Amino acid sequence: MSSTNPASPPASEKPEKPEKSEKSESTLTVVVAFAANLLIAVAKSVAALLTGSASMLAEAAHSWADAGNEVFLFVAGKRGARRRDDDHPLGYGKESYVWSMFAAFGLFTAGSVVSITHGVSQLTAAEEDTDYLVAYVVLGVAFLLEGTSFLQALRQARGAARRTGVPVLRSVLRTSDPTLRAVFAEDAAALVGLVVAFLGILLHELTGNAVWDAVGSIAVGVLLGVVALVLIDRNRRFLVGEGPGPDLEARVLDRLLARPEIARVTYLHTEFVGPGRLYLVAAVDLVGDETEEHVAVALRRLEADVEQHDLVEEAVLTLSTPDEPSLTP
Numbered sequence: 001m002s003s004t005n006p007a008s009p010p011a012s013e014k015p016e017k018p019e020k021s022e023k024s025e026s027t028l029t030v031v032v033a034f035a036a037n038l039l040i041a042v043a044k045s046v047a048a049l050l051t052g053s054a055s056m057l058a059e060a061a062h063s064w065a066d067a068g069n070e071v072f073l074f075v076a077g078k079r080g081a082r083r084r085d086d087d088h089p090l091g092y093g094k095e096s097y098v099w100s101m102f103a104a105f106g107l108f109t110a111g112s113v114v115s116i117t118h119g120v121s122q123l124t125a126a127e128e129d130t131d132y133l134v135a136y137v138v139l140g141v142a143f144l145l146e147g148t149s150f151l152q153a154l155r156q157a158r159g160a161a162r163r164t165g166v167p168v169l170r171s172v173l174r175t176s177d178p179t180l181r182a183v184f185a186e187d188a189a190a191l192v193g194l195v196v197a198f199l200g201i202l203l204h205e206l207t208g209n210a211v212w213d214a215v216g217s218i219a220v221g222v223l224l225g226v227v228a229l230v231l232i233d234r235n236r237r238f239l240v241g242e243g244p245g246p247d248l249e250a251r252v253l254d255r256l257l258a259r260p261e262i263a264r265v266t267y268l269h270t271e272f273v274g275p276g277r278l279y280l281v282a283a284v285d286l287v288g289d290e291t292e293e294h295v296a297v298a299l300r301r302l303e304a305d306v307e308q309h310d311l312v313e314e315a316v317l318t319l320s321t322p323d324e325p326s327l328t329p
Contacts, residue, residue, distance in 0.1 A: 025156050026077055026179045033183045034070035036149040037063050040142045047138040051131045054122040055197035055216035058115035062193055062224060065111035066186050072103035073179045080274055084313070091313050093274010094239060100178035101235040107186065108228035115221030122214035132205045143194050150187035157184055166247070174245060177275040178235055189227045193220045241271045244278060250329045256282060261302060263287045266324035277313040280306065285320040295319065
């Protein structure tokens with residue numbers, strides 16, 4: 001690997017990548033989400049005690065789980081952003097997926113399982129008086145706060161989608177940034193969950209049957225479970241080596257072929273080693289017919305130049321053989 005080659009600068013001496021604005025935006029998204037969820041969790045917990053509503057208790061569990069998850073996501077961003085060193089030549093980026101996985105498990109256990117379990121237990125529970133007005137007021141305030149957090153996540157998601165040229169939802173699902181995906185998914189689920197809780201409480205009030213409230217709690221739990229499983233699966237994929245997809249790989253190939261020193265590329269391997277960080281291996285045919293010594297120097301210089309791109313954590317270039325077919329974008 002080039003990080004161990006004496007012709008390449010050591011990992012500790014490589015310049016920092018220009019990613020500060022994106023990292024700051026992700027941090028802001030997490031902070032906004034944490035503040036909103038903490039306020040909402042307190043309000044919902046008080047409302048659940050006052051009303052005895054199963055749906056409201058499910059929503060309280062949901063918000064407490066989300067608030068706790070933001071702590072994991074904040075840690076994910078900080079630990080994953082550490083610069084690479086001799087012990088970690090590809091950096092610490094995958095720590096982001098580990099801590100985001102903890103957050104997804106937290107959403108599943110503290111949010112989904114608690115909501116479903118409580119809802120099922122309330123299906124046969126004795127009828128209790130409910131203060132519907134308190135429930136509606138808290139749900140309305142929660143919707144405004146969750147909406148504020150979601151708008152921040154949506155703004156960041158739209159910016160990322162514009163840079164990659166794909167629709168917002170597809171960008172969120174495939175992004176290598178687990179923080180953005182988690183906050184976007186959790187806030188979207190929270191808004192849907194609030195509507196479900198409202199319907200459960202409203203049907204309870206209109207029919208006088210508390211089963212609707214319990215069903216609302218179960219529905220919120222199922223929603224959280226689905227979101228958590230999707231987040232767990234996406235983090236798992238990046239931990240085991242998710243590729244950037246054909247669109248981004250084609251752009252990488254275009255950039256390599258655009259370099260005047262490269263005549264053709266016969267092999268290209270890319271995979272994410274962290275949020276917005278690629279490990280790149282390519283076999284190239286250089287222009288001209290230099291001696292072996294000059295070719296080695298040219299390859300190391302190319303590797304260093306390629307690594308200046310903000311997406312590339314590590315680049316390894318080797319020579320193509322004459323019989324290898326050329327890759328085309």
